[in-house]
Amino acid sequence: MSKKNKFTTLTALAISAQLIVGSCYAASADWFEKFKQTASDKELYTLLYAMPKGGDLHHHITGSALSEWWYDLALEQSAHGYEFYTKVKVNNCRDYGGNEFGFSPYYLLFTNLLASSYDKLPACEKAEYKPLKDLNATEKAAWLNSIRLDKDHEGRDEFFQTHWQRMNELSSSPYLIAELLVKNMQAFGDEGLIYMEPMMGAFGYTKPDGTVIPAEVTADIFRDRLQQADAKATGITVRMQESILRFSPRAEDSLRKYYDFISKNNDLYVAVNMVGREDNDKGHPARFLPVLRELRHKYNNVKLSIHAGEVDEPNYHIRDTLLLGADRIGHGVNLITDDDMMRQMRNGPYLVEINLISNLLLEYIDDYSQHPFPEYLRIGIPVALSTDDRGMWDSNLTDEFFVAVKEFNLSWAELNTLGENSIKYSFLDQQTKNTLLNEYQEKMAKFEQQVSTSGIKNITTTPVSYSFICDKYQLCLEES
Structure with a gap:
């Protein structure tokens, strides 16, 4: 065969393949559009819950744990010598204002302490606390609600100024955090996820007596937990990010420390993430340009993702964040105000x-008609859905997809793109990324073949939902 004829034949084959793919795509689009027109919310949710998903690239591990998990696992920490106390009343033991503007305000109920910290309190303050294991039913219910947004009037300030402060020393045990990770892996695995990239630092943990645990020891605790059978059975690949509080006065020092740690533990940790309220001007992006340029002179294996555009005002934070070297932008709500960056x-x-649910509950949008997500998606800005702090929202990843389909009429091709993006733009090494992308595409093709012909009638997975979808969409299914 001549080169010309060979080329012509190959071209014809390529065109035929494109026509076949196009025909399949049209069929795919057709079945899902018909399904949406006739399906109930429960049927749509069932399909989306069972649908294979790629990765969750943006969630804080301590914000991703359900309150019930925190409570049960905290009590189990007695096996490692940890005992926790929580504040159940205020006896006005301090003068007004004492530590009211510190990390753990005095007047904040259900603040949690290690027994070693409780033992150091004066008698008056000790009387304000109870062992976590001794809470009565009313106190336990209030404790559970204290670290999730469960009331309509709660929003951004409640989240940023009380949730994390109440947790306080509850997150001191690396064994507890490792268990929270596996709990999330199991729940996400049930939803069809194959990759997680949590913000789950190795620094700041202590022994029961308050002695600091070295980060390298913590990382080994996490590694060991991921090798156990129940973690492996989830089928989820995990890599982690360290996160720095952007407005901390010592944030630059943290960056230096974390870059070095991640570089040395690149099998488990892949990136640094800058977190914290952007409306605190002490954390503005340009502050970190000198130190990041310094660090890039030395390290070649540390990625960067930064919360940016999670703010009400139009500004150039996303532009400045990309200048810092970030590969991914967390939230990006106000990108829509910067035409050049768009x-x-x-x-x-x-x-x-x-993070659709996060942006609504923290009041960066009043309703989903204001969210720029569909604009980004449909003009070709790469996006992926993630959960942020699902435990505090009492939600899951399926909720994010359900909101996206209900509010923005997503097509099947768009759902598939979101899943692929969550693997393609992960911070995995290329070989592992390719393996997971192939796994996702194969699972998605098989699932599509199943549901495009028979709908949800052959789906055996029972969807699990939480209070967010029940409250906002009156879709109340089985709870975990």
Whole structure:
């Protein structure tokens, strides 16, 4: 066969393949559009729950744990010598204002302490606390609700100024955090997820007596836990990020420390993430340009993702964040206000980590008609859905997809793109990324073949939902 004829034949085959793919795509789009027109919310949710999903690239491990998990696992920490106390009343033991503007305000109920810290309190303050294991039913219910947004009037300030402060020393045990990770892996695995990249630092943990545990020891605790049978049975690959509080006065020192740690523990840790309220101007992006340029002179294996655009005002934080070297943007709600950046981010290489439920509950949007997600998606800015702090929202990843389909009429091709993006833009090494991408595509193709012909009638997975979807969409299914 001549080169010309060979080329012509190959071209014809390529065109035929494109026609076949196009025909399949049209069929795919057709079945899902018909399904949406006739399906009940429960049927749609069932399909989305069972649907294979790629990765969750944006969630804080301590914010991703359900309150019930925290409570049960905290009591189990007695096996490692940890005992926790929680504040159940205020006896006005301090003058007004004492530590009211510190990390753990005095007047905040259900603040949690290690027994070693409780033992150091004066008698008056000790009387304000009870062992966590001794709470009565009313106190336990209030404790559970204290670390999730469970009331309509609660929003951004409640979240940023009380939830984390109440947890306080509850997150001192690396064994507890390792168990929370596996709990999340199991729950996400039931939803069809195959990759997680939690913000789950190795620094700041202590022994029961308050002695600091070295980060390298903590990392080994996490590694060992991931090798246990129940973790492996989830089928989920995990890599982690260290996170720094952007407005901390010593944030630059943290960056230096974390870059070195991640570089030395690159089998488990892949990136640094800068977190914290952007409306605190002490954490503005440009502050970190000198130190990041310094660090890039030395380290070649540390990625960077930064919360940016999670703010009400139009500003250039996303532009400045990309200048810092970030590969991914967390939230990106106000990107829509920067026309030049909107144009530049089309078709990559940067991804915006979209958190629909978080943005609503923290009041960065009043309702979903204001959310820029569909604009980003449909003009070619890479996006992926993620959960942020699902434990505090009492939600899951399926809720994010359900909101996206209900509010923005997503097509099947768009759902597939979101899943692929969550693997393509992960911080995995290329070989593992390719393996997971192939796994996701194979699972998605098999699932599509199943549901495009028979709908949900052959789906055997029972969807599990939580209070968010019940409260906001009156879709109340089985709870975990």
